[in-house]
Amino acid sequence: MSLRIKLVVENFVRDLKAALEADMQDRIMKEREMKSYLEEREREVAEREAAWKAELGRREAEILKQEARLKMERENLEKEKSVLMGTASNQDQQDGALEITVSGEKYRCLRFSKAKK
Structure with a gap:
């Protein structure tokens, strides 16, 4: 056993x-x-x-x-x-013109009018 x-x-x-x-x-x-x-x-x-x-x-x-x-x-x-x-400047010229200088070129505007809507 x-x-x-x-x-x-x-x-x-x-x-x-x-x-x-x-x-x-x-x-x-x-x-x-x-x-x-x-x-x-x-x-x-x-x-x-x-x-x-x-x-x-x-x-x-x-x-x-x-x-x-x-x-x-x-x-x-x-x-x-x-x-x-x-470049835009009012030079207050005697004639009231606005002088604008753009790229060295001077422009004068003698007469202004309002823009129409």
Whole structure:
């Protein structure tokens, strides 16, 4: 009988070792799969982040271009305003003429009338 008990115990221990080994192998495989999945997700996130940063860089560059263009347009407008506004002057001539200087050319207007609506 003790031989029989010994054989049952040995079978139980052998089956238990095999089950533990199978469980360990399963855990190792799951861990590898999880690690592989996480690496893939990290790569995908890094790619999306790089694409987002590149797009952000392009947008920032476009904004800088537009700001420079607007600054130039504003400067041109100010120049035009100074040419148009700063060159007309009433010289209060004896004849009441208005002298206007545009691009270095002087013009005299002797008669004025109201604009018709």
